[in-house]
Amino acid sequence: MAVQGAQVQDVVVIGAGMAGLLAAAALARDGRTVTVLDRDDLPDRPAPRPGVPQGRQPHLLLRRGLTAIEELLPGFGDDLRAAGAVPVDTGELAWLGAAGWSPPSRQVEVLLAPRPLVELLLRQRVEASPGVRVLGGRRVAGLRRGGPGEPRWWVDAVPVGWSDAPDASPGDDPAPEPWPADLVVDASGRASRLPTWLEALDVAPAAVDALDARVGYSTVRLRLPTEKVGVAGVVLLPVRGLGGGLALPTGAGWWTVTGVGADEQRPPRDLPALRDYLAGLRDDSLARMVAAGHLDGDVATHRQTGNRRHRYDRVPGWPDGLVVVGDALCAFNPVYGQGITVAALDALALRRADARGGLAAPGGAARAVRECARLSDLPWLMATTADQVLAGLPTSRAPVSVISGRWIAELERMSAHGDDAAQGALSRIYQLVAPPTSLFHPRLVARWVRARARGYGPPVPRPAVLRDDAPDAVGGAR
Ligand SMILES: Cc1cc2nc3c(=O)[nH]c(=O)nc-3n(C[C@H](O)[C@H](O)[C@H](O)COP(=O)(O)OP(=O)(O)OC[C@H]3O[C@@H](n4cnc5c(N)ncnc54)[C@H](O)[C@@H]3O)c2cc1C
Incomplete structure (x- = not known):
């Protein structure tokens, strides 16, 4: 001793x-x-x-998290892949943010697997x-x-x-x-x-x-053959007054589909009500995935967030x-x-x-x-600033916060109109692999000036989440 x-x-x-x-x-x-x-x-x-x-x-293990774990335990990513984790490029997720759908592109690879x-x-x-x-x-x-x-x-x-x-x-x-x-x-x-x-x-x-933005999760696990799904996963970001959700593959044809919402929009605990909840979101793709898959087990709910x-x-x-x-x-x-x-x-x-x-x-x-x-x-x-908006709380009036908030909203708008450089910059911040200052890169500012002068271009069409879906040329989200 x-x-x-x-x-x-x-x-x-x-x-x-x-x-x-x-x-x-x-x-x-x-x-x-x-x-x-x-x-x-x-x-x-x-x-x-x-x-x-x-x-x-x-x-979801962010890119920065995987590299940090690999610094401690080299080869851990290979262990995860060998055990069935699904590599997903975040640019291939059908991602519906506050401003609309993000364009499909190549961004950052992450690995998806069940937490246990x-x-x-x-x-x-x-x-x-x-x-x-x-x-x-x-x-x-x-x-x-x-x-x-x-x-x-x-x-x-x-x-x-x-x-x-x-x-x-x-x-x-x-x-x-x-x-x-x-x-x-x-x-x-x-x-x-x-x-x-x-x-x-x-x-x-x-x-x-x-x-505490009083966010709740309600998740079902289901089997959905890969050939039925046209995207790598789905993220419908919860925004103020509206619920959201996500569908992520966890390997071998298994998916989790989750309702995620704050306060009055917290998803319900039982299956029939959860189906209705998912069908009432800004996009109904999660409800259709649940309808198309074979459910395993009951709804798992979590509200300590x-x-x-x-x-x-x-x-x-x-x-x-x-x-x-x-x-x-x-x-x-x-x-x-x-x-x-x-x-x-x-x-x-x-x-x-x-x-x-x-x-x-x-x-x-x-x-x-x-x-x-x-x-x-x-x-x-990052989490508390976004949650102040989600919870309808007053946000900081400090000039740097106000300017950052407006600039991020502009980048989201550019992304929703097909600018994959704007999407990539946001994605790298979200994955904690780039500093916030990278959002103000002169190249992005130049793209924004061009968008303001010539127009933002058409909105990104709604992706075909299930292979049977026809892409919607006008953006699709409610
Ligand atoms: C709904 C939900 C979704 C999430 N999704 C993500 C995600 O997508 N990506 C992400 O990175 N993070 C996510 N998280 C967060 C993630 O789960 C935690 O940040 C992470 O698990 C933190 O690890 P931890 O070891 O600190 O705590 P935990 O993983 O919770 O582990 C705590 C451990 O301590 C043990 N313990 C507690 N008290 C005692 C005691 N007195 N004596 C001995 N043992 C004790 C428990 O049994 C447990 O094993 C999510 C969290 C929630 C709630």
């Missing part, structure tokens, strides 16, 4: 979701033990589980890393500082069913199992109990930034040897598909800090937490 503070020998990661597994991959090295504890029994096949209630909802499959493959890769063990059936119930001559932390894990309510009778509950750690990584997602544990440790509370950011980066006297990553630090409205990518960027930040010896040094954990918080600044700005 390490002398307190000298080095990181024992790492305990709380949570074996995407962020916890990626953090374990980042911190694994010879001569070190990385123990990942999860409350769930972890299945050895790709199956949803209670600790990840969003597991039956579609998960991605997580299983990741767990198998991480378990093969030096010194890593991933243990299910252990819920972390508390965090204690070690005494003199002890490790820095004790992480108390309890079996499933154990009650930690203050008034619970001791009963037959076994004593918590204490795990020693020089470094603790909280990766327990939206359900993180870290605020409570910090309070018990007399650490000042962290402020919470929150914006608010943007929520714990400002641990601003807590004075942040404890050494404790870091927070993934949704436990910053969770986003999932409509923008950023969560796994930010978790992977957090893991890369931990790896960089570790390589510098920065995690064991006094103040090193606080610096790492600040770095992870900084990495979520841009995705947070």
Whole structure:
């Protein structure tokens, strides 16, 4: 066991979701033990589980997320492809934005697969890393500082069913199992109990930034032979006062079709009402896909989607040897598909800090937490700015925000009139592979000036989503 503070020998990661597994991959090295504890029994096949209630909802791994995961685990994209993930060029999705349909083009390749499959493959890769063990059936119930001559932390894990309510009778509950750690990584997602544990440790509370557009997801899984579908997938962006949805292939002829809407437009929980909901969207292609496919299982609903950011980066006297990553630090409205990518960027930040010896040094954990918080600044700005509009909340009146908002609306309009350079620029921002300044490239400005002078051109026609559809020459969306 390490002398307190000298080095990181024992790492305990709380949570074996995407962020916890990626953090374990980042911190694994010879001569070190990385123990990942999860409350769930972890299945050895790709199956949803209670600790990840969003597991039956579609998960799109942004391009930046895949490259970040590959930096940690080279060849992970090939693993995903070999397991059946579907490579899709985002320019081949039938994409209906606020201004209309985007033109078909070549943009950025992403991989589509069910979330439980991605997580299983990741767990198998991480378990093969030096010194890593991933243990299910252990819920972390508390965090204690070690005494003199002890490790820095004790992480108390309890079996499933154990009650930690203050008034619970001791009963037959076994004593918590204490795990020693020089470094603790909280990766327990939206359900993180870290605020409570910090309070018990007399650490000042962290402020919470929150914006909840009250977005809901309702998803059905269906089989739809590839030859029946004319596009790589469908995205109908939810806009203020109107619901939206998406249809994404998950491999071997399987699709998920999802209604996505905010507030009054949240999609319903039962199948007949969901069919009606999909039929009433700006475009009825999702309803027709459901009608054409063979459904498997019932409707999976999820409504815990608010943007929520714990400002641990601003807590004075942040404890050494404790870091927070993934949704436990910053969770986003999932409509923008950023969560796994930010978790992977957090893991890369931990790896960089570790390589510098920065995690064991006094103040090193606080610096790492600040770095992870900084990495979520841009995705947070993108998600919350769009959600203010979606939720009908007042938006920032700062000149830079007003000008950016108007310029993005112009690029969307150019895209909906066939400008694939405008579409590509927006797509690269969305995929987090280009900085926002790239939206102001002189070439785009020149194209806009030309469009203003000569007209934007005809709107992009509605794509033939099902092969039987005839493309609609006038744009199609209601
Ligand atoms: C509807 C929906 C759709 C989404 N779609 C996308 C998408 O398309 N693309 C994308 O990138 N992201 C998407 N996300 C976000 C993505 O799911 C999360 O950002 C990502 O899973 C974060 O990983 P995490 O490890 O922080 O949390 P999770 O993956 O939620 O994992 C947390 C883990 O901690 C465990 N745990 C919790 N408490 C304890 C405890 N006390 N002790 C031990 N273990 C514990 C849980 O069992 C779980 O395994 C979506 C989210 C939702 C809700």
